[in-house]
Amino acid sequence: MRTYDLALIGFGGVSRALAELISSDAERLTRQLGFSLRVVAITDLAFGSLVQPDGIDLAAVLAMPRGADFSALPGGSADPRNHDVIQDCPADIVVEATFTNPVDGQPAASHVRWALESGKHVTTTNKGPVALHARALTALAEERGLSFEFEGAVLSGTPILRFAQQMLPGLTTTSVEGILNGTSNYVLGRREAGATLEAAIREAQELGYAEADPTADIEGSDVRLKVAILAQQVLGVDVSLASIDTQGISGISDADIREASEQGLRWKLIGSATRTDDGGVTAAVRPVALGEEHPLAGIAGATNAVTFTTNLLGQVTVSGPGAGRVETAYALLSDIIAIDAATRTSERAAAAELVDLVGVTL
Secondary structure, rough: OOEEEEEOOOHHHHHHHHHHHHOOHHHHHHHHOEEEEEEEEEEEOOEEEEOOOOOOOOHHOOOOOOOOOOOOOOOOOOOOOOHHHHOOOOOOEEEEEEOOOOOOOOOHHHHHHHHHHHHOEEOOOOOHHHHHHHHHHHHHHHHHOEEEEEEHHHHOOOOOOHHHHHOOOOEEEEEEEEOOOOHHHHHHHHHHOOOOOHHHHHHHHHOOOOOOOHHHHHOOHHHHHHHHHHHHHHHOHHHHHOOOEEEOOOOOOOHHHHHHHOOOOOOEEEEEEEEEOOOOOOOOOOOEEOOOOOOOOOOOEEEEEEEEEEEOOEEEEEEEOOOOOHHHHHHHHHHHHHHHHHHHHHHHHHHHHHHHHHHHOO
């Protein structure tokens, strides 16, 4: 049975959810997937770093109290040592789940590059390195015969990128638009129910949808990163973040909410990218009052959705969870499954080439 050794870079909610899944449901995963998973390294700003080539006791690590660090454990240190751990640990796959930097994608972009340069596959949920550096990092991965996967960077556990890549070939997609931030969608729904902006944000924070600082969600910068990723990965055109006209939802007044409701409209924060006649893309993030005939108008709560407009099928809409630690951990697992599939395909191709060379059937 094949085993993939993992290095978890960042040990926050998403990585911990993946570790919990690996620790508590290992037998089922191995049976269904045809391979097993073992964590051999963890780095984190709070906990430090831990490298144990024979496998880390995840249950023990998950039980560590807040404020503890890895220094008392064999192979542990209070220093994260990200560079050294990524370069030198015996992992097959690096799982990058650190914070998103919308300015330059660092330090996550360096984490990905270090992993690829040291011969390791990468999966990340981090929007920064994907929105800003995906082409260069993907090219590096291909040059090294490795995989760089990032399904969770747009809609968490809902496989929107893989859906477009695997289910829409043969179609020309002319535009993609979506509700790409569950927090803003939840807040707008609560505004329609009569809550103030401040009260709706507090509710979203209490439910775990919004961060302590909700600016990226409310003012649209989170969606802007996702629009850049969709433009590149679905429409095949690079769009700079500066060129994406971005407006959040804080400017929607109570009067705007009432007027839309009287007209049967619903406010949604929409991220969109549309092909132009000259082969480029126009992209925007802005609140839009949608009529009930629009496929995104009925998307409620923290749910996300994307509508692809195509030449042969018209509009195709996919919806699902766009946030949540378990949901995002599933995105990482789906990337690992994709890495396994690519690895096996590569091995079969190498075996076939060997057969051709020696002229025998293995």
